[in-house]
Amino acid sequence: MAEPEDGTYLYAITRQLDPAELRGLRGVDGERPRLVEGSGLRAIVGTVDLARFRRPPDRDLGDVEDLRSLEALLRAHHRVVQAVAGTAAVVPLRLGTVYRDDGRVREVLDERRADFEQALSRVTGRTEWGVKVSATPEAFAGDSGVAGDARDPGDAAAEARPAPDAGASDRPGTEYLRRRREDERSRQEGWDRAAAFAEEVHAALAGVAVESRRHSPQDPRLSGQAGWMLLNGAYLVDHGREAGLVAVVDRFDDPDGGVRVELTGPWAPYSFTEAEGGAEEGGHR
Amino acid sequence: MSGLARGVRPTVEPLRSRPVALVDLLDRLLAKGVVVAGEVTLTIADVDLVHVSLRALITSVRRPE
Numbered sequence: 001m002a003e004p005e006d007g008t009y010l011y012a013i014t015r016q017l018d019p020a021e022l023r024g025l026r027g028v029d030g031e032r033p034r035l036v037e038g039s040g041l042r043a044i045v046g047t048v049d050l051a052r053f054r055r056p057p058d059r060d061l062g063d064v065e066d067l068r069s070l071e072a073l074l075r076a077h078h079r080v081v082q083a084v085a086g087t088a089a090v091v092p093l094r095l096g097t098v099y100r101d102d103g104r105v106r107e108v109l110d111e112r113r114a115d116f117e118q119a120l121s122r123v124t125g126r127t128e129w130g131v132k133v134s135a136t137p138e139a140f141a142g143d144s145g146v147a148g149d150a151r152d153p154g155d156a157a158a159e160a161r162p163a164p165d166a167g168a169s170d171r172p173g174t175e176y177l178r179r180r181r182e183d184e185r186s187r188q189e190g191w192d193r194a195a196a197f198a199e200e201v202h203a204a205l206a207g208v209a210v211e212s213r214r215h216s217p218q219d220p221r222l223s224g225q226a227g228w229m230l231l232n233g234a235y236l237v238d239h240g241r242e243a244g245l246v247a248v249v250d251r252f253d254d255p256d257g258g259v260r261v262e263l264t265g266p267w268a269p270y271s272f273t274e275a276e277g278g279a280e281e282g283g284h285r
Numbered sequence: 286m287s288g289l290a291r292g293v294r295p296t297v298e299p300l301r302s303r304p305v306a307l308v309d310l311l312d313r314l315l316a317k318g319v320v321v322a323g324e325v326t327l328t329i330a331d332v333d334l335v336h337v338s339l340r341a342l343i344t345s346v347r348r349p350e
Contacts, residue, residue, distance in 0.1 A: 074307070074310050074314055075305075078305065078310055078314065130309060218308050219308075222307075222311070224308075234313075264300070264309055265300060266300070266301065267313060271312075271313055
């Protein structure tokens, strides 16, 4: 059956890195990350036991132990990538990229050198930052205290809404339906205002950034945040322009008004290393 | 040539020491990233499955609170 078998786990690619920067780090299999050099590039790799990563195909990721080890894997991968990103321009590889041995890694460095160089140029001198915008539904309900500059022309429609009709209470059923429709409409309007707000924040952040990208809103069950997640953005920002980013965040952040704008990072440029033009599925050559 | 500038403004410096939320990590690590064809297919590559399962993970991890 399966005998112990090593593989080379690939974390990231960089141009230059002092091996001393890897000292003290532990990788996804508890191993000490190291460098493989070739074609003018350096790959940050680790020797891993393949058996540890291969799951029998008939087993589901159902039990908590598996899931915990999955989180450990994510965090270990991130720790290595992030440590390197703190000292050099780096292109993170997709989680779980593993080769038979170092020789194969060198071949890949050679075969894909142009792609890696291009990806490195894209992120050199830049850092990824994350900005998450969330709000309580009340923050955008009606005309009261909306945060920042997020005024939206939709308010005119809200003002044109007919005043409650005192006579309607003669017919409770009709009144109920009318109110429900009204609630739905004002909820929709609140949502529209919130969405417009998110667009405005994103545009302001994108104005500071070299590149930007929106991740899907986070599942509240994962984020633990109640309310609406309006924006889950990633921004690639030139070094030295961080203050501009922070200024935008501060301008829109309004905890008292129920709007939270949160900055995360610095991140290795995870969100900006996908090959452009959809080449990422390997159809590039 | 440095990646994350060592001399980032003081305004963002405190962020470095903050723990990274797993959910933020997921957004990034499960995004495609640079894809080169690894020779050994890890089950982790099944991103959808990972996403679904992590909900269960978070729920189970949170429960003791």
